[in-house]
Amino acid sequence: MAHLVNPLATPAQLYNLKSSSQLPDDLQEVVFTTTQCLTQAAGLLLELPQSTTAQASVLLARYWLVDSPMMHEFSDVSAAALFIVSKMGPLPQSARDIANVYAYLLSSQSPLLRAEKPTGDNPAEYYLSESDYYAFQNRILALEARILYALSFNTHVSLPHPLAITYLQTLDFLGLGDKKDISARVMQHLNTALLSPQMLYVTHQPHALATAAIYCAARDFGAKMPESAWWEVFDVDREELGFLVVGLMSVDNIMRKRREDMPWMNEGAVTRSKVEAEMKQRGLRVGNGTKRGNDEEDEVMRMMDSR
Amino acid sequence: MDRVLERTPEGTSPRTFALNHQRPKRTYAGCSRIADYELLGKLGEGTFGEVHRARSRKSGSIVALKKIIMHHEKDGFPITALREIKLLKLLSHENVLRLEDMAVEHPTKATDKRKKPIMYMVMPYMDHDLSGLLENPSVHFKEGQIKCYLLQLLRGLSYLHDKNILHRDMKAANILINNQGLLQIADFGLARHYEGPPPVRGQNRGEGRRDYTSLVVTRWYRPPELLLQLKQYTTAVDVWGVGCIFAEMIVGKPILAGESDTHQLELIWDLMGSPTEENMPGWKLLPGGQGLTPRPRTGNLQNRFRDAGTGAISLLRELLRLDWKTRINAVDALEHPFFQMQPLPMKPHEIPTYEESHELDRRKFHDRKANLPPAPKGGTVGIGPDANGATAGFNSDGYVRNGGAPNNGRFRDDRRPPWPRDRGPPPSRPPPGARDDMDRAPRPRGLPPRGGDIDTYIPSYRGEDDGRRRDDRPRDDRRPRPPRDEYRRTRSRSRSPGLDRRDRERERVEVYRR
Structure with a gap:
């Protein structure tokens, strides 16, 4: 029986999502849907079976019930979910492959979520330098632990x-x-x-x-x-x-x-900075003033770690 | 489908029926914190992790906390642990060890950025493991007791097989027993889902459906078809292990203590007879069987177990059948006449209780830890070299260093560990260490085992028992070993290993009571 059912969100988790989230409903929806599109696209490019990609989507949804989406870059969470699921399945993907695929999908060369398809091919746009890769890998591994912890290791997804x-x-x-x-x-x-x-x-x-x-x-x-x-x-x-x-x-x-409401949605994958810009435009604020400084410090620490 | 059932067998409307049979509601919450558990001291420590005894502050129950060590953090959370946790969460049977919770320990100082949180698996505390229990000279199992344990073992195994799970590491050390007479199967680090229908009552298992890695099962419990490198194996590999465990309960020590894979085969032929087209059809065609011409013999099972009675011998013969295609399955074994014969199986509560005994309790792990073998690489659980082509583009990333293709098939003789050489009689009881795949990795023993190949995780309490085997090795063999085992420096090195161990055992107050 356990194979056929999924753990579901509790009413409290759903309530929290709406009430304590820093995002207005419509932005939250946009973030969720576009990130899931990103996961799907990455699954296709990695040639994963749909069952794997779908499980990653579900893990991501479960995770965002626990942690606010604004805590991490959306594409990182999406990549980490794919990483975890593929690792448990028959076709584990290396962090390197995942990094490359996400670098492409987030670049200006990717047609994903773009009204006008990019013309020409400029691989330099999605070239991933060694240091960028290490930074990515560190973020994914940290998120992997974070997601597993948040889900209490309930990684089984029944589709x-x-x-x-x-x-x-x-x-x-x-x-x-x-x-x-x-x-x-x-x-x-x-x-x-x-x-x-x-x-x-x-x-x-x-x-x-x-x-x-x-x-x-x-x-x-x-x-x-x-x-x-x-x-x-x-x-x-x-x-x-x-x-x-x-x-x-x-x-x-x-x-x-x-x-229609938000034309910037047609300009490629939705990122945290785009959402923050939109919030600013609406006169809303995300997080508090000191947050940014800490992030930079973290970043420096991570870079030093990866050396 | 155009007709609706007006009444259900229970006489209610379909709707009421549906409501009464609703699927259970499930939810999830984050992990517990280590502070939710009151630590009651370390039970032991092996290469693969520490085990602590603890009391849950919420429920008051005593649990075992097993630390998950992150060895090569490059790949993130250990894949074997991840799979084991996922499997355990899907299982629910009284003869299978339950995963109750996951607990996390955060580094105490927030400033310590490099320190990662530590994860623990929370499982019910069990008083003994079968191997530790048998090792005690004052413990003798009665026939009814053996039957009771064996029944539970077979029930647990048939549950697993019915759920399409291969355990792949059946051995006495992975069988846990508590003082209520309950037996549970532990350690799912090598387990995996298998393809094909589960075993059916009264039917032979037949051929396997697809390839799996043959680098599984501790050597002493490894069936002949795996030793001959059959890849399309079936649930029959676990059944062989049950046979070995059963015989071990009868004689009180492992019955097939091979020193190498070749020797292991010889021991099997001694016991069950040399392979022929009749008793093991197709054995010549297996990769390992091709160059092999074993001395013809008939097998001494009958003679060796004559004291155990005909029932036991007959069941053993079924469990340890050389032909994996006709080896009895767990469901049928449960109905073997042996269990109907006098003395009847005891009820769990009738079984005498013993002072708790873990291998880890005895702190043998000190010796054990010295030897961090090239552990079950990811390969053993499916991301390895022969994980069915699943690894394309994967090995290159350092994910499965050691599991790489070169490993395949040539692990026979060239990296046999040196320990058996100057050993007298077979060790009284060094169960074949841990996952035995370890002793096959192509790595000089003396080197500090480090690198991408250690998949770091053994779930049973006694985790790493490879060290027991180590005890029998010449000392100098393990001397030059860098920092990993600093802790050992404090101990005297002059004593002979055997003595050393026995002494310590005595110190540990091993008072077994009936």
């Missing part, structure tokens, strides 16, 4: 994807032709849910996510479903299903809207 396949089979939706489209759409919904700023993977168990994804996919294609409350067979009640369906369907719209 809804395999369950969804079983459910599709049960509903006789698995097969060729139209059925294939539905199955594919179910997987797409489940992967989209990873990006959802509502953090669906830490608020709902995999069986509920799988059921909701099937519901959405069936609706997308107008497939005929049983007349009865079939979701109850999969232990999902109407209310939970409704919530999840709305959640799954809204990801696209939310991000479209945020992009």
Whole structure:
């Protein structure tokens, strides 16, 4: 049984996220979704199976329930989550490979989250010097420990994807032709849910996510479903299903809207400094005055350590 | 699916049924702090970590805290530990050691930037490990007691196998026992998920599905197919270990104490007969079997265990079957007539209690620590050379230094440790040390073992027992060893190792009571 369930966020953790976070809701959503996009992109470039990347996304979501996203650079947390998950799986990735991929994704050459695709190829843009690499590696290792600690080593992630396949089979939706489209759409919904700023993977168990994804996919294609409350067979009640369906369907719209509100979102990966700039523009402050000084000191110490 | 069940077997509506059978709610919180535990003294220390006894301030229960040492921080948190923790968190069976919590110790001075926090695994405290218990001359297991332990061992193992987990380090030292007669399997540092269906009652295990690294299982408990380097092995490797442990409980010491892999095979042939196409089909085709022509013999199992009775012999014969494809599985072994015969298995509470005995208790670890062997590299748990091609582009990064390909297949003779040479009779009880893969890494013994290959982590209390074997080595062999073992300098070096150990053992007040 333990294999099929995930640890979920407690109400207190969710409350904390909203109340003690230094970010307004919309920025928080932007940070979450764009960072998850970054994780996905890195997973693709590292040629990791989607199951690995998805687990990294879930770990990251779990972690941000404990620590504020503003504590570390978003891309570092994303990279550390990928590092941990790949390490436990069949395809461990070296810090070096991960560093290279993130250097590329964060460079101006990467088409990720950019409205205008960069032209030409200038490798110098994403060349990673030795010292940059060591700095990156140190940050990742520190974050690895931090994440493991925050999660109390609950690194097992149960994904809804395999369950969804079983459910599709049960509903006789698995097969060729139209059925294939539905199955594919179910997987797409489940992967989209990873990006959802509502953090669906830490608020709902995999069986509920799988059921909701099937519901959405069936609706997308107008497939005929049983007349009865079939979701109850999969232990999902109407209310939970409704919530999840709305959640799954809204990801696209939310991000479209945020992009219109904040044009800087179309200029590559979202970083802490961009968020801070936006906050400043809105007249909000992040952290307190002394924070920065400490960071620099830390940085110097780290550089000395890495020698 | 167009029909809804109106009534469930329990006579309620499907909805009520669903509500009554809801999945458990789970959450997570951060780790405990070391301050949540009151330390009650060190139980022992090995190369792979310290073990402390402690009392939980929250629940009052006594626990064992095992420190996770970060040896090569370059790669971050040790991958073996990470995998073990993940596995343990998914397991729940009374005969499998439970991971209760993780505790963290922060450096006391905030200014000390270089010092990293230390992680501990929190596990229930168990009074004995089987190896330590058997080692005591005043402890003799009754047949009913052996049956009781063996039943629990098989139950735990069949649970693991049913969950698609290979333990890969079955040995007496990894079997923990408490004074309530409860037995638990510990040390999942080498465990991994296996592919293929779990063993089925009444069916032979058959062939393996895919390749795994054969650098697993402590030598004395290593099955012949691994010694012959079969890569597609199965759950049958753990069953062989159970056979060895069972026999060890009968005679009171390890039965197959091989000094090298070649010698280990000879001992196995002595016991079970030399391999033929009948008793071990396909053995000639295994990488290690090709150049081998063992002297024909029939095996002395019957003779060696004649005092144990026919039931025990018959079960041993099944557990220690040379043919891994037809070796009995844990589920079937549980139903072996041996357990139905008089004397019947004792109930756990009927078993006499003993003064706690850990190998670590006896502080043998002092000797042990001297020898930090090239530990189970990551390779042994799946990121190594033959981890199924999973390591592409990985070795190059120094991740698995020692696990690199050159290791493969040539570990037979060229790096056999020198200790067995001037040893008289086999050691009374140096269980084959720790993970035995250690003694195969291509590294001169005398050098300080340092470097990227140490995967630093052994979960059982007695962690590193390689040192016991060390005891039997000539002294000078371990002398020149740099700073790692400063602590040893304080001890006298003139005494003979054997004496030394025995003396200390006596000092440690080993009063065993019935």
